[in-house]
Amino acid sequence: MPIKQLDIEKVAQLAHLELADEELKTFGPQIAEIVNYVEQLNALDTSSVEPAIGGLTAEGEKTDSSRADEIEGSLGQKVALEEAPDPASGHFRVPKVL
Amino acid sequence: MSRQSVEFSITAAERLNETLNAFLEIDREGALQRATQIEQSGNQGALAGVPIAIKDNLCVRGMQASCGSKILGDYHPPYNATVVERLLKAGAVVIGKTNCDEFAMGSSNENSAFGPVRNPWDTTRVSGGSSGGSAAAVAAGIVPVALGSDTGGSVRQPASLCGVLGIKPTYGRNSRYGLVAFASSLDQVGVFAREVEDVARVLGVIAGRDSHDSTTADVPVPDYTASLTGDLKGARLGFPRTLFGKGLDDEVKKSVEAVVDVYRDLGVEIVDIELPHAGYAIAVYYIIATAEASSNLARFDGVRYGFRAEETPELRQMYRRTREEGFGPEVKRRIMLGTYVLSAGYYDAYYRKAQQVRTLIKNDFLNAFRSCDAFITPTAPTPAFAIGEKVDDPLAMYLNDIYTVTANLAGVPGISVPCGLSSNRLPIGFQLLGPYWSESTLLKLAHAYEQVQPFKERPPISAF
Numbered sequence: 001m002p003i004k005q006l007d008i009e010k011v012a013q014l015a016h017l018e019l020a021d022e023e024l025k026t027f028g029p030q031i032a033e034i035v036n037y038v039e040q041l042n043a044l045d046t047s048s049v050e051p052a053i054g055g056l057t058a059e060g061e062k063t064d065s066s067r068a069d070e071i072e073g074s075l076g077q078k079v080a081l082e083e084a085p086d087p088a089s090g091h092f093r094v095p096k097v098l
Numbered sequence: 099m100s101r102q103s104v105e106f107s108i109t110a111a112e113r114l115n116e117t118l119n120a121f122l123e124i125d126r127e128g129a130l131q132r133a134t135q136i137e138q139s140g141n142q143g144a145l146a147g148v149p150i151a152i153k154d155n156l157c158v159r160g161m162q163a164s165c166g167s168k169i170l171g172d173y174h175p176p177y178n179a180t181v182v183e184r185l186l187k188a189g190a191v192v193i194g195k196t197n198c199d200e201f202a203m204g205s206s207n208e209n210s211a212f213g214p215v216r217n218p219w220d221t222t223r224v225s226g227g228s229s230g231g232s233a234a235a236v237a238a239g240i241v242p243v244a245l246g247s248d249t250g251g252s253v254r255q256p257a258s259l260c261g262v263l264g265i266k267p268t269y270g271r272n273s274r275y276g277l278v279a280f281a282s283s284l285d286q287v288g289v290f291a292r293e294v295e296d297v298a299r300v301l302g303v304i305a306g307r308d309s310h311d312s313t314t315a316d317v318p319v320p321d322y323t324a325s326l327t328g329d330l331k332g333a334r335l336g337f338p339r340t341l342f343g344k345g346l347d348d349e350v351k352k353s354v355e356a357v358v359d360v361y362r363d364l365g366v367e368i369v370d371i372e373l374p375h376a377g378y379a380i381a382v383y384y385i386i387a388t389a390e391a392s393s394n395l396a397r398f399d400g401v402r403y404g405f406r407a408e409e410t411p412e413l414r415q416m417y418r419r420t421r422e423e424g425f426g427p428e429v430k431r432r433i434m435l436g437t438y439v440l441s442a443g444y445y446d447a448y449y450r451k452a453q454q455v456r457t458l459i460k461n462d463f464l465n466a467f468r469s470c471d472a473f474i475t476p477t478a479p480t481p482a483f484a485i486g487e488k489v490d491d492p493l494a495m496y497l498n499d500i501y502t503v504t505a506n507l508a509g510v511p512g513i514s515v516p517c518g519l520s521s522n523r524l525p526i527g528f529q530l531l532g533p534y535w536s537e538s539t540l541l542k543l544a545h546a547y548e549q550v551q552p553f554k555e556r557p558p559i560s561a562f
Contacts, residue, residue, distance in 0.1 A: 015437040018418035038381040051453030056509030060270040065312035085406035
């Protein structure tokens with residue numbers, strides 16, 4: 001199915017990307033070509049095939065990933081904020097929401 | 099001794115980086131300090147004093163982790179990846195962080211925000227990707243070993259294009275904690291080296307269960323070096339004839355077929371195998387990988403770390419501008435594609451369908467391994483291509499991963515082994531793929547080949 005210009009803009013919005021007009025113009029046909037390519041999968045009848053979601057190996061699925069509910073060391077507020085673009089009074093500050 | 103080899107590596111990295119652009123950070127002072135410390139403490143770890151390079155999407159405390167992206171250009175993670183922690187415990191010395199395609203998305207390293215890595219065999223050509231810096235650093239003799247990550251071939255393909263060994267272990271063999279996520283069901287940390295024994299040693303150090311990554315499996319880690327016996331008695335190697343057809347460079351084909359003959363001479367039984375769904379792998383991969391990437395990369399929004407766009411008085415505008423200015427074109431393209439295939443109304447048609455075909459590909463592998471212990475393919479369809487040759491054609495670039503993505507989709511391990519040079523002196527590699535947890539078998543097969551056909555050639559840009 002051909003992707004319309006409109007769809008590209010909608011997808012950019014969903015992805016939180018403010019694409020430039022130039023990018024919309026190049027990405028449109030490129031993404032359409034890739035989507036067209038992946039649609040070859042429709043040639044396969046998969047009506048009775050389980051999707052491979054979840055673990056890939058039996059051993060991985062068997063592994064118990066639970067652990068004791070105990071407090072362990074963590075980064076702490078100071079270190080966790082060190083890489084923040086705009087930390088303020090122990091918080092991550094952001095521009096106004098409304 | 100350790101200080102001497104670390105000093106050699108750092109000097110070589112500094113000297114060759116202008117040409118290769120393989121490193122994004124070189125830590126002369128820190129590495130020398132640590133080397134001295136290790137020497138004085140008499141550390142007897144398996145990698146005591148060994149200089150090592152780490153791909154810039156793995157966290158090393160005190161160093162940057164840009165992932166080849168502007169959005170994390172100045173990011174310094176406050177913790178070590180588990181694989182890095184284990185290397186350090188074994189005495190390894192991290193000398194630097196290596197260049198890569200932005201967020202490991204690419205097959206040529208041209209998607210790095212900090213410029214492409216140049217191939218030490220011919221600096222007008224790509225190193226492969228996405229772990230191109232690690233591959234080039236090992237190929238040029240700067241370090242004996244390096245870590246990379248492999249989501250669709252990002253260790254094996256650059257290994258092949260640069261003429262070194264590169265292994266992607268079974269999904270769940272290594273911890274992904276501290277590896278910046280691209281596609282979580284495909285990502286796996288891998289090892290580059292020039293000798294099979296070094297691959298075995300480093301893999302043995304980093305592998306195993308980690309409570310910080312619930313997808314690591316509780317499977318014992320064998321002594322991989324003990325498997326390098328050279329004894330291939332009774333071994334069966336699969337040969338998927340149909341993968342040696344259309345699109346494969348003639349020299350690569352001949353070279354890999356010659357490897358099959360070498361194995362036959364070593365007493366290995368060659369068995370024909372079929373992988374009926376291999377032709378669908380790229381389509382499946384680019385749905386699943388982009389879908390997972392679009393979710394994983396949602397965290398880069400200018401709030402907690404990394405780059406934030408300036409003069410954005412409103413929150414949503416800040417998110418959008420930060421991402422627009424911070425990400426490069428390929429990352430945006432993949433986020434867009436992933437968002438599209440997951441969007442309302444398309445999920446079943448694309449994502450679910452791809453996961454179903456992934457099951458078929460996995461079943462192909464399980465069937466193939468009923469009649470062989472491992473099978474052989476080329477690693478990449480051609481030797482290293484020219485920088486700039488494929489940048490405007492994303493689909494052509496994606497098809498470069500045709501031999502490697504299946505292993506990530508099925509979750510099985512794979513290794514790329516150098517097997518000679520093309521007529522214009524570019525490395526060619528073959529790939530061995532094996533069943534789950536068969537790293538020992540792959541290393542044994544690679545080692546036996548190395549014993550009879552050692553790859554002794556060195557690139558023109560080199561520290562040797």
